[in-house]
Amino acid sequence: MxxxxxxxxxxxxxxxxxxxxxxxxxxxxxxxxxxxxxxxxxxxxxxxxxxxxxxxxxxxxxxxxxxxxxxxxxxxxxxxxxxxxxxxxxxxxxxxxxxxxxxxxxxxxxxxxxxxxxxxxxxxxxxxxxxxxxxxxxxxxxxxxxxxxxxxxxxxxxxxxxxxxxxxxxxxxxxLPPREMRAGYAEVLKYGLIEDAAFAEWVAANAQAILTKPGSERREAIVACCRMKARVVEADEREAGRRALLNLGHTFAHGIEAAAGYSGRVLHGEAVSVGCGLAFELSERLGLCEAGTAAQVRGWYAAAGLPARLSDLPDLGATPEEFITHMAQDKKAQAGQIVFVLARGIGKAFIARDVDAQIVEHMLTEALSDRPNSKAKA
Ligand SMILES: NC(=O)c1ccc[n+]([C@@H]2O[C@H](COP(=O)([O-])OP(=O)(O)OC[C@H]3O[C@@H](n4cnc5c(N)ncnc54)[C@H](O)[C@@H]3O)[C@@H](O)[C@H]2O)c1
Ligand SMILES: [Zn+2]
Missing domain, CATH: 3.40.50.1970 (Rossmann fold)
Incomplete structure (x- = not known):
């Protein structure tokens, strides 16, 4: 080939x-x-x-x-x-x-x-x-x-x-174990969510081929992601600006991974999958993108066998405040403000530095209370 x-x-x-x-x-x-x-x-x-x-x-x-x-x-x-x-x-x-x-x-x-x-x-x-x-x-x-x-x-x-x-x-x-493969797929779909809606749709439609066959769909997906990453790196090698877009879902993901103690209970890609869902949900709540966009994103991740909501993950025993503390320790936080990548729609991500922490906390409280017996309910 x-x-x-x-x-x-x-x-x-x-x-x-x-x-x-x-x-x-x-x-x-x-x-x-x-x-x-x-x-x-x-x-x-x-x-x-x-x-x-x-x-x-x-x-x-x-x-x-x-x-x-x-x-x-x-x-x-x-x-x-x-x-x-x-x-x-x-x-x-x-x-x-x-x-x-x-x-x-x-x-x-x-x-x-x-x-x-x-x-x-x-x-x-x-x-x-x-x-x-x-x-x-x-x-x-x-x-x-x-x-x-x-x-x-x-x-x-x-x-x-x-x-x-x-x-x-x-x-x-x-x-590669299928779970590791799916974790990588979370990042593949992420590229589409950031800047290319047509690519996101194509990835979602070809998920099984990408995950299970070494054929042309897998190669095409990898090539497309490498092209996008190459262009971002060329424009901003040291992440002074645009390269941070690649962190879509990652502020939440780092909070999840830290809450899990980087234990392997949650793989990075699984945290990214949940994190992208949360990033689109936050974007919806802020009135930035159309209602239903987060559900679309979560549907794509779930169809590939990935956790799409916090409640799909093992109970990490963290409160919303603890998640936010972990997120604020992310090295992308600047001057105490947590940096989020938000979106105006699928393929329309941008960097936001002024998100109200209370809105985030409120959203996480609701997300965590999806789960029976969670701390957030108490
Ligand atoms: N430098 C960057 O820009 C960047 C970006 C994203 C992630 N990372 C880092 O990447 C790391 C995660 O990488 P990963 O997800 O590849 O994890 P990994 O390197 O731990 O690999 C996952 C598992 O798969 C096994 N494995 C690897 N290739 C295999 C194969 N072909 N067949 C069977 N088993 C195989 C490994 O032994 C390991 O057990 C994290 O430390 C993260 O911080 C770096
Ligand atoms: Zn990542």
Whole structure:
């Protein structure tokens, strides 16, 4: 099947995102074209290594690229200072030099950690993203944000370090657990909700194909998301403005994830699904978009098997005030004001800095009282 290329046109640091089935087989050729070095350092996790590491190492070897490998434990806890120290130590032991490549083979956890490690090793060496989750293919592997988590919060220590290449193999997603696949789908639909109503409708109509088949619908969806993200990153690499639109649903999502203690009880994409529903509901309540828009959005998410309302999630035991406190700690909060992405309709999102916290609290109180025995009822 043919691969498609999307260019991220950053001056002096432009790179391609290659999307298609079996693009992994061309990894050696693609990487060899970027450097004279024939050494690479692959970072991956145990789940991905078991299924896909050899599918990468074989083509690297064929292109004459020798690769050292670090296989890390899977899960968010890997994005830690301790693991960063461990990983950079392994990279130094392998005598990685400028000109050599780090290759991040995995989901957003591996991409964020390996990209950060590459960004600080010897003041920065190049890296390639080979995202293996749908979320990483449409979001985290593109745009150069890298980070680890600390006690104070998620993604608070990190840097912008653009990859030199992104290889998104739509076939590797076949081994991804369906729940992780749906979580990535939440972000796919989000792109349409932000700026392209026709795309949102197309995604919703093709949800099953995107979720279950490595065919052209999945590739088209990933390519479209990468195009949108590339354009946003080109316009606003460091999130001074427009890039924040990509956070549609994310202020609420961060509140949900924090209330769940980042425990895996709620996946990021599941929180985004609920968060997008809440963002449209808030927009409706503020008279910004037509009645029924939030129901439309929630219907699309629910049809793909995602939680669409707070009451669809396990009981997180948080009060509306606690949610708001968590939301205010989001790093996008500015001068104490929570920043929301709201919408004037599907595909018409914008950034709002002056939302009345009382309206939000009122909405969350109602949303939480959907649930029997919730604290909000007391
Ligand atoms: N840098 C950014 O711009 C950005 C954007 C969004 C999210 N993120 C970060 O991404 C992370 C979440 O990424 P994620 O959802 O990819 O999670 P993840 O990396 O934890 O992967 C999810 C699970 O799937 C497994 N897995 C990965 N690929 C697989 C495959 N092909 N087959 C079978 N199992 C596979 C992993 O081992 C893991 O258990 C978060 O830390 C988040 O902060 C970063
Ligand atoms: Zn997200």
């Amino acid at each position: 043919t691969a498609e290329r999307v260019r991220v046109g950053l001056e002096g640091r432009a790179y391609d995102i290659v999307v298609g089935k079996d693009v992994l087989a061309g990894a050696g050729r693609e990487i060899a074209a970027l450097t004279k070095s024939r050494r690479a350092f692959v970072v991956t996790d145990e789940n991905v290594a078991r299924r896909h590491l050899e599918r990468l190492r074989a083509p690297l070897g064929e292109a004459g690229i020798e690769s050292a490998v670090a296989i890390l434990p899977p899960g968010e806890a890997t994005k830690s200072f301790a693991m960063l120290e461990h990983l950079t130590g392994l990279m130094l032991d392998a005598e990685l030099e400028r000109g050599d490549f780090v290759i991040a083979l995995g989901g957003g956890v591996i991409g964020d950690l390996a990209g950060f490690a590459a960004g600080i090793l010897k003041r920065g060496i190049d890296y390639v993203q080979i995202p293996t989750t749908l979320l990483a293919q449409v979001d985290s592997s593109v745009g150069g944000k890298t980070a680890i988590d600390v006690a104070q919060g998620k993604n608070l220590i990190g840097l912008f370090h653009q990859p030199r290449l992104v290889l998104a193999d739509t076939g590797v997603l076949d081994s």
